[in-house]
Amino acid sequence: MKLFDVYPINPINIVKGVGSLVYDDKGQEYLDLYGGHAVISIGHTHPHYVKRLEDQLHKIGFYSNSIEIPLQAQLAEKLGKVSGKEDYQLFLCNSGAEANENAMKLASFYNGKKKVICFTGAFHGRTSLAVAVTDNPKIVPPVNESDNVVRLPWKDEAALEQAFAEHEISSVIIEGIQGVGGIQVAPESFLQKIRTLCDEHNAVFIADSIQCGYGRSGKFYSHDYAGVDADIYTMAKGIGNGFPIGAISISPKIQPAYGMLGTTFGGNHLACAAALAVLEVMEEDKLIQNAAERGSYLIEELKKFDQINEVRGRGLMIGIDLPAELAHAKKDLLFKHHIFTGEAKPNVIRLLPALNLTKAHADQFLEAFSKVLRPL
Numbered sequence: 583m584k585l586f587d588v589y590p591i592n593p594i595n596i597v598k599g600v601g602s603l604v605y606d607d608k609g610q611e612y613l614d615l616y617g618g619h620a621v622i623s624i625g626h627t628h629p630h631y632v633k634r635l636e637d638q639l640h641k642i643g644f645y646s647n648s649i650e651i652p653l654q655a656q657l658a659e660k661l662g663k664v665s666g667k668e669d670y671q672l673f674l675c676n677s678g679a680e681a682n683e684n685a686m687k688l689a690s691f692y693n694g695k696k697k698v699i700c701f702t703g704a705f706h707g708r709t710s711l712a713v714a715v716t717d718n719p720k721i722v723p724p725v726n727e728s729d730n731v732v733r734l735p736w737k738d739e740a741a742l743e744q745a746f747a748e749h750e751i752s753s754v755i756i757e758g759i760q761g762v763g764g765i766q767v768a769p770e771s772f773l774q775k776i777r778t779l780c781d782e783h784n785a786v787f788i789a790d791s792i793q794c795g796y797g798r799s800g801k802f803y804s805h806d807y808a809g810v811d812a813d814i815y816t817m818a819k820g821i822g823n824g825f826p827i828g829a830i831s832i833s834p835k836i837q838p839a840y841g842m843l844g845t846t847f848g849g850n851h852l853a854c855a856a857a858l859a860v861l862e863v864m865e866e867d868k869l870i871q872n873a874a875e876r877g878s879y880l881i882e883e884l885k886k887f888d889q890i891n892e893v894r895g896r897g898l899m900i901g902i903d904l905p906a907e908l909a910h911a912k913k914d915l916l917f918k919h920h921i922f923t924g925e926a927k928p929n930v931i932r933l934l935p936a937l938n939l940t941k942a943h944a945d946q947f948l949e950a951f952s953k954v955l956r957p958l
């Protein structure tokens with residue numbers, strides 16, 4: 583059997599990882615500033631994470647949501663505390679798309695309405711309604727096209743007001759910082775406007791925090807910069823540092839009912855152990871603070887390169903917008919300097935490293951980047 587060929591991959595076989603470094607099968611070391619799509623939050627094979635998962639695996643790896651799983655309550659308590667949303671409720675699932683899918687369903691259960699507002703440049707996943715609210719027609723098959731989607735121009739407050747006046751809106755879904763869309767930071771006033779309109783129209787504010795959340799921006803949720811609470815936060819990626827976990831944090835105003843949401847795998851013992859290990863390391867090693875400080879340093883240093891069009895982002899979610907003649911930069915970083923970065927179209931380098939990135943590794947990148955921009 584062949585693999586279904588949907589990924590344009592680099593010819594590199596990574597066999598080992600430690601912190602922000604990974605190694606291929608030939609022993610070549612790479613600096614990982616991408617974390618496999620923003621997933622590695624506390625570094626590869628963090629000793630506490632490995633031990634907690636190993637210990638759990640020796641006890642029990644999986645049982646379904648038909649029994650008590652006290653690890654879930656421990657996770658909810660810790661996540662509530664670290665995220666500053668102690669009165670919210672936690673529902674666990676397995677991926678980002680699933681988290682968004684559940685959030686939009688829940689909103690519709692809550693207010694009985696159908697329309698979802700989303701924005702140009704948005705990426706919310708590849709399943710049913712999640713892909714319908716994603717702004718990329720190439721990945722939306724006809725079966726997932728939906729009349730319930732109201733797509734508005736990014737940052738356009740007037741369009742937002744008009745949409746609320748014209749439609750019965752169930753929810754608004756927005757990334758605090760668009761990731762796939764090229765590291766575009768949502769203006770604070772825009773998020774505040776969404777909060778106000780959702781309150782006025784009994785709509786649900788869904789903060790997609792799958793890429794920009796979990797401490798990466800220098801606050802737990804990047805939407806926190808606007809000083810408003812969303813009704814539902816969706817999470818995945820960094821929550822499990824590589825273990826597949828999705829989650830939604832739900833405002834107390836939304837009440838649960840049996841059967842409303844459900845999953846076989848979500849919230850299993852091993853997944854909870856992974857998520858708890860991540861939060862323990864985040865707290866112990868003050869990783870949100872490190873993301874803020876290290877990110878500010880990188881952004882300030884990057885702004886000194888005058889060949890760059892723009893540097894965008896917050897904390898360790900950074901976009902370097904390059905002119906077309908520097909389109910080679912990402913490949914050069916990987917193949918000449920052995921540094922993994924991400925990209926966004928048309929010509930943006932995305933930095934999404936582990937939140938415990940060291941200054942030495944940040945400097946290693948800056949040094950390599952300066953060489954990529956000025957080839958000798």
Ligand SMILES: Cc1ncc(COP(=O)(O)O)c(C=O)c1O
Nearest residue numbers: 677678679705706707792793818
């Ligand atoms: C903002 C955002 N939402 C949702 C998703 C979908 O997550 P998953 O691939 O885990 O389904 C992603 C993945 O890149 C994302 O960046």
